[in-house]
Amino acid sequence: MTRNTRLELTWIGKENRHRLEPRILMEDQGLSHHAHAKRAGDLFDNLLIQGDNLLALKALQASHAGQVKCVFIDPPYNTGSAFTHYDDGVEHSLWLSLMRDRLEMLKSLLSPDGSIWITIDDNEAHYLKVLCDEVFGRANFIANVVWQKRYSPDVRVALSDAHEHVLCYAMNPDQFKVTRNLIPLGQDQIKQFRNPDNDARGPWKATDFTAAGFRPNQMYEIELPSGRKVTPPAGRCWRVTVEGFERFAADKRMYYGADGQSLPALKRFLSEMEGMTPWSWWPHTEVGHSQEGKKEMHGIFGKEDAFDTPKPERLLQRIIHIATNPGDLVLDSFAGSGTTGAVAHKMGRRWIMVELGEHAKTHIVPRLKKVIDGEDGGGITKAVNWAGGGGFRFCHLAPSLLEKDQWGQWVISKDYNPAMLAQAMCAHMGFTYAPDAQTYWNHGFSSETDFIYVTTAALTHEQLRAISEDVGKGRTLLVCCKAFQGAHVGALKNLTVQKIPTIILNRCEWGRDDYSLRVASLPDAPDLPVEEPVKARGRAADPEQASLFDEGEG
Secondary structure: OOOOOOOOOOOOOOOOOOOOOOOOEEEOOOOOEEOOOOOOOOOOOEEEEEOOHHHHHHHHHHHHOOOEEEEEEOOOOOOOOOOOOOOHHHHHHHHHHHHHHHHHHHHHHEEEEEEEEEEEOOOOHHHHHHHHHHHHOHHHEEEEEEEEOOOOOOOOOOOOOOEEEEEEEEOOHHHHHHHOOOEOOOHHHHOOOEOOOOOOOOOEEEEEOEEEOOOHHHOOOEEOOOOOEEOOOOOEEEOOOHHHHHHHHHOOOEEOOOOOOOOOEEEEEHHHOOOEOOOOEEOHHHHOOHHHHHHHHHHHHOHHHOOOOOOOHHHHHHHHHHHOOOOOEEEEOOOOOOHHHHHHHHOOOEEEEEEOOOHHHHHHHHHHHHHHOOOOOOOOOOOOOOOOOOEEEEEEEOOOOEEEOOOOOEEEOOOOOHHHHHHHHHHHHOOEEOOOOOOOOOOEEOOOOEEEEEOOOEEOHHHHHHHHHHHOOOOEEEEEEOEEOOOOHHHOOOEEEEEOOHHHOOOOOOOOOOOOOOHHHOOOOOOOOOOOOOOOOOOOOOOOOOOOOOOOOO
């Protein structure tokens, strides 16, 4: 009997998997927006997608697999407000399944040197940590950043929460350590640098000259200016060998206190500091707090039409700065009010955002237009000297490729024209859509010698033979057509002929546009026995809440 020795999180319905349809993206040029003038360095290939985020991530796999440098998501926090009438086990199971499916998709889009950052509160943080260990690998965990979201306690509760978690995982932790960026020194750090001895190199800070452990070549006596000789404290050694110490001393980088009697310390000059190693405590003074995020929203949308829980732009700036460089691609599949795209755009990064709700049009588009037109003066605009530029494409998911006819049979949707059908079939069959204007039968490729042809026509044997001759030796062609004639198609060795929709009929779920958790679609909870009254938990579900798993927190 084989035993599974792997430690993993289990929940009801974990084994259930969706068979997702690879949709294509359709641009709405009326909602796309670009700056009037193009300047050097401006980025125009940004993408805002309206639609179910699981289907959108599936759609992106064909074009963006392994290309995203940084994923930031601010998913629903599962506070219980939408699950008042459901058992806790069911609540957590639904949330975990929805998160697992999306995390696996996001992982497939991350580049080999990419990282993912997830904000979450205490309701699901610890479940999410174990789930992420399973999806990304426990060895790829980088840190649980603690973000101070409040600057004063909430007096309405017994113990006020002051923080949220930001879980960070990297595809390759060793590479991430090398490529991640240092963070700029803040005023509090700069104040620690002084120049009491008027060193010509400017302000400096004394740093510890010892290191943990015992290394024989780093255990030696140092004579202080006062003449006293010292050795490292118990359990520690000097940080360098005696040769290294002599180089520091010759360069006048050693400090022994104002009276020359203190243990040796090493001078670190402010002028030589490239930045500070990021750590896992992010106070609101450095990256903002929730109220700052709300004020930013009020400045953009007004107080009556703003989001309840937006993240401040400075928080996104910190994450994007650490994880990326200008030109890198940032993805947020819970776009909310569009903060991630706005900040990424101002910082010169490419971005993709996904949002299901209508506020993709009513909130995110107007916000990004202001950023592009240089009319957004809030957030990090002044800090990064943003003056406008660039653009984005607004896309929505195409409808399902197949629909049922009046007899209940699956047929190609009437919404699909020939070009859309060819693009969709490329996605289904694993081909890159790249129609050749000079070769009618070439709609895409899977390799340098393997191509695909999609048509709604019924092809005769003579037509197939002519195509085969045109393809020639050394190349192969997959022909997807409505029907074909001829009992000797197999003799055409360089062709594989398949019927539409038969070839794809059982590949995925058809006609499903929404994989989010909609409270209205959940079954009614059973009546509780009269003899077992239960105290209500949480807040009543919001009847206006459309979705819990496609609308980001901000």
